[in-house]
Amino acid sequence: MYIRPIQRTDLDSLCLMAKHSGVGVTSLPDNRQKMEAKLDQALASFDKTLPLSDRVYLFALVDETSTELAGICALESSIGHGDVWYNYHVGKSVHASREINVHKVTQTLYLSNDLTGCSEIATLFLMPEYRNNQNGQLLSRSRYLFLADFRELFGEDIIAEMRGYSDADGNSPFWESLGRHFFQMEFSDADYLTGLGNKVFIAELMPKFPIHVPMLTEAAQAVIGKVHPQTEPALAMLKSEGFEFNHYIDIFDGGPSVGAKIKNVRAVRESKVYRVGLSDQAPAPDLSAKQGLMMVSNRQLADYRVLLVDQGAAGDDTLWLNPAQATILNVSEGDTVRAVSLRPKELSV
Amino acid sequence: MLVVRPSTFSDLTGIERLLNDTDARVTTLPKERDKLSEKISESDDGFRVGIDGDGPTSFLFVLQDTDDNQVYGTSGIDSEAGYGYPFFNYRLDEVVHASHHLNISSKIPVLFLSHELTGRTLLRSFAIDPALKKSDGFDLLSRARLMYMAANPDRFHQEVIVEIQGIFDEKGACPFWDAVGRKFFDMDFLTADYYCSMKSKTFMSELIPQHPVYVPLLPPEASATISQNHPAANRTCQLLYREGFHKSKFIDPFDGGPVLKAQLRNTHTIGNIRFKKARPSDVVGGMKYLISNQSNQDFRCVIGTLVDGIGDSIRIPLDVADALNIQAGDDIAYSPL
Numbered sequence: 001m002y003i004r005p006i007q008r009t010d011l012d013s014l015c016l017m018a019k020h021s022g023v024g025v026t027s028l029p030d031n032r033q034k035m036e037a038k039l040d041q042a043l044a045s046f047d048k049t050l051p052l053s054d055r056v057y058l059f060a061l062v063d064e065t066s067t068e069l070a071g072i073c074a075l076e077s078s079i080g081h082g083d084v085w086y087n088y089h090v091g092k093s094v095h096a097s098r099e100i101n102v103h104k105v106t107q108t109l110y111l112s113n114d115l116t117g118c119s120e121i122a123t124l125f126l127m128p129e130y131r132n133n134q135n136g137q138l139l140s141r142s143r144y145l146f147l148a149d150f151r152e153l154f155g156e157d158i159i160a161e162m163r164g165y166s167d168a169d170g171n172s173p174f175w176e177s178l179g180r181h182f183f184q185m186e187f188s189d190a191d192y193l194t195g196l197g198n199k200v201f202i203a204e205l206m207p208k209f210p211i212h213v214p215m216l217t218e219a220a221q222a223v224i225g226k227v228h229p230q231t232e233p234a235l236a237m238l239k240s241e242g243f244e245f246n247h248y249i250d251i252f253d254g255g256p257s258v259g260a261k262i263k264n265v266r267a268v269r270e271s272k273v274y275r276v277g278l279s280d281q282a283p284a285p286d287l288s289a290k291q292g293l294m295m296v297s298n299r300q301l302a303d304y305r306v307l308l309v310d311q312g313a314a315g316d317d318t319l320w321l322n323p324a325q326a327t328i329l330n331v332s333e334g335d336t337v338r339a340v341s342l343r344p345k346e347l348s349v
Numbered sequence: 350m351l352v353v354r355p356s357t358f359s360d361l362t363g364i365e366r367l368l369n370d371t372d373a374r375v376t377t378l379p380k381e382r383d384k385l386s387e388k389i390s391e392s393d394d395g396f397r398v399g400i401d402g403d404g405p406t407s408f409l410f411v412l413q414d415t416d417d418n419q420v421y422g423t424s425g426i427d428s429e430a431g432y433g434y435p436f437f438n439y440r441l442d443e444v445v446h447a448s449h450h451l452n453i454s455s456k457i458p459v460l461f462l463s464h465e466l467t468g469r470t471l472l473r474s475f476a477i478d479p480a481l482k483k484s485d486g487f488d489l490l491s492r493a494r495l496m497y498m499a500a501n502p503d504r505f506h507q508e509v510i511v512e513i514q515g516i517f518d519e520k521g522a523c524p525f526w527d528a529v530g531r532k533f534f535d536m537d538f539l540t541a542d543y544y545c546s547m548k549s550k551t552f553m554s555e556l557i558p559q560h561p562v563y564v565p566l567l568p569p570e571a572s573a574t575i576s577q578n579h580p581a582a583n584r585t586c587q588l589l590y591r592e593g594f595h596k597s598k599f600i601d602p603f604d605g606g607p608v609l610k611a612q613l614r615n616t617h618t619i620g621n622i623r624f625k626k627a628r629p630s631d632v633v634g635g636m637k638y639l640i641s642n643q644s645n646q647d648f649r650c651v652i653g654t655l656v657d658g659i660g661d662s663i664r665i666p667l668d669v670a671d672a673l674n675i676q677a678g679d680d681i682a683y684s685p686l
Contacts, residue, residue: 093558095533095534095556095557095558096556097552097556099548099552100544100548102534102535102536102556104533104534104535106532106533106558108558108560177566178566181457181563181565181566182446182455182457182565183453184453184455185451185453193451200448200450201448201450201451201453204446204447204448204449204450205446205447205448205451205453206446207446207457207563208444209459209560209561209563210560210561211560211563211566212532212533212558212560212562214532214533215528215529215532215562215563215566215567216566
């Protein structure tokens, strides 16, 4: 399994994944035209024919033994330029009087565009049959190597928006308590429209004044900044890389935004550039083991590759690859690669 | 005979008794003796200061029966609502959320904190003995304030407002408070109400959240009480509507009760008022009128019968002249009951 940039021929697979992803994965609308536009944007991004702030990098996880895509993931260089980026900032308000012994701290939601200009860890989707053998880890974390390899293409800060809580029937308590009153539509419909990039309606319909959190239903208050149960592993992964809740939430489902300085992201900070050495004796990675694996990138933008290798392959300055690995990575002896341990050493997430 | 006059310290026990008997909450009149006597003192100063006296003034009147000298009611005027501080209300407004593309357009009611009514003349502190609730005494006690304003017009704003008590039950549960204020104070309505009477409404209002409140986010039982008056205030509302008051866009920030508004000159009382010289006489009969003297400090207002006519003087019954403390040739004002 390896990571490469998305290709024109991936469109059918992309549409298949959009169908699979369902409500909540806003960035993958089940709409072929929209997916094709996304594909075009990604291809132009890798081609460097788009302005920096418009670039979105889509990567595919590829099974070398078949032609199918196992999963996709994306990086946005700078959010909020074409479409306006909305969040609620979760602020504190204190209602206090010494005289009558009141000191009450409450939360207030402020509609904001504060995250405009941040880079974003965007879409990730892995086909169900590939949810094993570190595929999810590789797909998600490979993006940090890309950030480290091409720092100049991204901003200082990076965020990830996490899918918010909704119940088994797809009902979002946050939406029911807030958005519904203003949008007069189902959560899934609002979600779909956002995914299509039709964000003007948000500006038109969204409440502009701050929202007093205590006036929301208790069920809604309870899910502010909470992720969907299925998103817990993704959140844990981001946290292990140094991402933290930044007090911004999604305006529809209340899901948290987490953020970090790119330079402080664990995989960016710890990654190291090695010289490639070719050897038939390079140890094979044990993909069933959680520890002992490294991600290696070839540092080539247009023909980007990331692969998992055994950490025993890394010497002081040289990373030993067997010929098959070198072929996948499209590197030869003497080229440079970037590598970092797949998981943080101190954590076994 | 029932007479409305400025309150004095000798009314203290009478007012206390009255407040314990009335079913309506009167936030502006505390039951604590110290606070109550402070109010009377404030009012006393207000009546003493000449019309040149600047600054806000608070006037407290009592309804007294000259037969037994008992106090049967109170009513008051603040010359400037807020008394020099911001006077808080929620203003019920609407914002339109529309998307042409999605064919959605809706008017969303929103409550905005507002100081707009600061400085308007405020009628307040109305309390009447339940036994007199259905009598002319009710009208007298309420409208005597307008008669006082007519006698001292320079001291008051042309726009007159009244805060009407909102909906709460006998246990003190107030749906509007529970949905709004309580979320930020952690105290029940009666406690908050107590603080309002003891401290000041301004002080409490400063603790209220400053951002607008989207009405659809409130529970239906709370939004249903917005601008609705307590049943105990029905009689008051009827009287004020007859006077020409109407519900404004403003509501009480605590219980959601309506704020009624009128232009002083458009009220029934002021619109029909006449000023003439008094001619005390034995004559009886005619129609019922509110009749007041034109004094500041010794203001009096009663209900009596008159036969209105042309000329710049009018005959008034002797007992009325007596109750108004006037002599022949003194100025009086009268307005149909």
